[in-house]
Amino acid sequence: MTDVPHRLAVIGAGPAGLAASLAAAARGVHVTLIDAAAAAGGQFYRRPASGLGARRPRALHHQWRTWQRLEQGLAAHLEAGTVKHLTDHHVWTVERTAATPGTRTGFTVHALLGPLQERSVAVRADAVLIATGGYEKVLPFPGWTLPGVVTAGGAQAMLKGGLVVPGRRAVVAGSGPLLLPVATSLAAAGVEVAALVESLDPRRLVRAAGALAADPDKVAEGARYAARLLRHRVPFVPRHTVVEAQGERRLEAVTVAALGPDGRVRPGTARRIPCDTLAVGHGMIPHTDLAEALGCRIDGANVDVDDEQRTDVPGVWAAGETTGVGGAVLALAEGHLAGRSVAARLRGTGPDPRSAARATRVRTRARSFAAALDAVYRPPAHWTDRVTDDTVVCRCEEVTAGRVREAVTGLGAGDVRTVKLLTRAGMGWCQGRICEPAVAGLAGCELPPARRMLARPVPLGELARAGSEDDGPPSGAGSPPADR
Template structure:
């Protein structure tokens, strides 16, 4: 276990929100340490191919390359000047309050090092910004555990980070704004996209016309992706869903079927599509683990997210949050929230107030985009009755191989009424991922809310690391 010199601000996550917060704070004289699990800054949105791959045109995989270049250059300048210490390959597993003892506000940030993750490093800071991002929600269906079934974001990560295709013949399916750029990117890279299957319908957006009109850049972005799908002759099917994936050693085909307006599969509409890969997703979830262990308020009225005020402050003194952790909303919203957080932190740590115009501009962007993504979240809701297609032998928890039949038995015969009890009775969620992948599916089949997980650590930690951790003063 090693301990670094003390900065004023620890930023966890170097995606759009974390970068914007770190750069804004550093511009105003705040000393920042930026910790990120990636080998390079940028997060999932600005994911870069490894330098050894010698990508000739990495910008071809991004639609916001100009913004990324500005962020990258500003970060390099601050690192060179010693205002930001960028710690890559740091997997933060815990943040402690009052780490310095004496009832002060100092925080201790514990991170596992590098790919091996057998050693831990601790940095201390007076303030913490949680920019932990989000991860995909994939709801279970028969065959979803077959090799060749990947998340939509996973397929995109393989393309952006590894310059490889997940397969040659791909079906992209599910719901959410991520699916269209994934399908367009795969088609442009040479994959045959056999079908783009979206469970919503364009009519679902009609009641949000005013909100869409207030965001012409976002509408134009969607139109560009639609044009790419048309150019590559990708078959687009709306108000349909994947019913099952089929294959022996890997996926060989998928069955899709039409949905009625209530989200139920229409009898007699099922058809098979041959493929060697299924890229599927049903939206995004916020990473709230670190916020939960710190005691931050979490909104659980829907999918959980960290609650913040107008300055991106949580209800824990000295802790800010920005980006997908505070609600899924894309890179532009994350940049605005990160900037607002950076202004607020600089005012708190250094007493440097931002120009009112800068704060007002970022606040307007945040308000507009939050309203926009709230509309998308409503329109892109997964099919209401998806659980009806989950057969008894469908595995819900891959780590512990728990089936839908076992979860239903826990509820119907053993009296489980919440996710924790289902977990205790079936072991669903007790494996390596600690329920991050399966919680939504298990909760849906059990008929109970998922809610916050309340994990003591944000990721698995070797016992050897825990044994080395000293008691703080």
């Protein structure tokens, strides 16, 4: 068994997953990088398909040189055979596996292959690093299901990945630092951005200036975005929120209103902004499904890790937005530290803190900045007051806010699970990932840990085969994946 190389399965090929893969592979670990996208980079480094013939893909990005270094490093390891990159592989669960002849105790990562996700693949590894990123928090409002209403990240993905804009005249609204790059990118692409509507009171940023100064590079980045907004003459509307999206068959206008100090809409302040696109966002939620299924401890909304990015489950590391939303710089630092730690632990040498000092400093600074932003940016305190009873909350099951409220006030539901049982909210294709924050807000309860056994829908036949068939040769060790 000493001749069998140490194997690491990295789930997610965004900044954290890429940095971890390169760090571990450079230290003798054979890495299988598994990702649902067709190319590495994640949402942050999403690029147009080669067939679109983009002449200047770097125009849609900053930190392009960092991406080039990651891309070149990945290419070198792919050629050397130290990294295997499995694209279009959708991981649905990770299970612990016992030792067999020629293998060590470890893990088996199960993924569905291809756009139809009909074939299963099993990857064996000695350790697993979860770098699955996060997803946007969606808060409903009247008219949010109209065509033309998209998430802020969705608008950005359309532009980065497809070189298309969602419309000709847009309103960007919500709360959080993502709104700035989305508004500037749309304006640079020729979209008339009618307004950037931010629910935050800018004075809160001023009061947090001391904490934000911990990362001057990030402050400078925000200032550059603000300068671009001025150059494109994008109106900035602070302390306002979207009250309603209007239109017959698609979005035609958005009504916004001013917020008082208590987070409630101030009467008489509503105004209508004609537009064909509304890009709305309220921050990100860490994607913790796989970590929770493995039994990793969750701290609030984040996977809990130590200074080496280790979870409390032996053999499982986590990095990037999964451990706390903080941006690409933080994800890169965490991924690098995790990859080094995996290599050292698998070899039995233990990590060398001195050699990782720079990445540790970057992580500390970026985490402090992220914590300061998280304390500043919050959805309006009384956003549920503006959700009418006929507003759809769960799109999969077409459950309205009125049904959720009836489950609470009329049937005695006191938590998200009970609301789900009484209304089916959260029982659809997304399994509550989109609607659960809204359901919890309407029910007036805390958002509980997901506790999903499976990270994505999977055919019953694949579940049966995963439990009864032999996994075949370990694909992470250089053999092709075991297609089922």
